[in-house]
Amino acid sequence: MGIEAALSTDTILTTSLRRVVNWARRSSLWPMPFATACCGIEFMGTACSRYDLARFGAEVARFSPRQADMMVVAGRIGIKMLPVLQRIYEQMTEPKWVISMGACASTGGVFDTYATVQGCDQFIPVDVYVPGCPPRPEQLMEGVMAIQRIIDSDGIPPKGPDGRRLPLNIAIEPTHRVRPQPIGVTIGR
Numbered sequence: 001m002g003i004e005a006a007l008s009t010d011t012i013l014t015t016s017l018r019r020v021v022n023w024a025r026r027s028s029l030w031p032m033p034f035a036t037a038c039c040g041i042e043f044m045g046t047a048c049s050r051y052d053l054a055r056f057g058a059e060v061a062r063f064s065p066r067q068a069d070m071m072v073v074a075g076r077i078g079i080k081m082l083p084v085l086q087r088i089y090e091q092m093t094e095p096k097w098v099i100s101m102g103a104c105a106s107t108g109g110v111f112d113t114y115a116t117v118q119g120c121d122q123f124i125p126v127d128v129y130v131p132g133c134p135p136r137p138e139q140l141m142e143g144v145m146a147i148q149r150i151i152d153s154d155g156i157p158p159k160g161p162d163g164r165r166l167p168l169n170i171a172i173e174p175t176h177r178v179r180p181q182p183i184g185v186t187i188g189r
């Protein structure tokens, strides 16, 4: 990589163990996609070559919770799926993080029905909310970077006095400006 040439052989680098561990953790977030609907397709697009989530070290999607430390809830959650979501979250490795991707995961979206969970944050601690229907890949990557910044700063997920994990509640801003319709739309009588 050329680093040998850039550094003279008698150079000594010092750092703290915590810094190295945080660097390794932030550079190898392994997602557990809980993808139930169209936002899951957008997650797949984010991991593909055009957007290349691998640039952030987060492309290794794992479908075993024991090998994942970042859950991405992508899509609406039915009431019957809820115990599965909670069990998968509990089985993930510590320290673990949760991204709520899209309107359905965060609020139930347009599915204001008794059968759809009206926000997964009522049942698992959500760290980052990514808005959109579906969110753009850039927004999801911004969510991943938000978690990386938290890990960089300390790396310890906050817990309450009762030992329960506290959510970080970070909201990602849209990364694009809403533009008007390219053509005028009129509704006939």
Ligand code: SF4
Residues within 6 Å of the ligand: 037, 038, 039, 040, 074, 075, 076, 101, 102, 103, 104, 105, 109, 132, 133, 134, 135
């Ligand atoms: S937020 Fe929109 S794109 Fe995402 S799962 Fe719901 S309906 Fe589909």
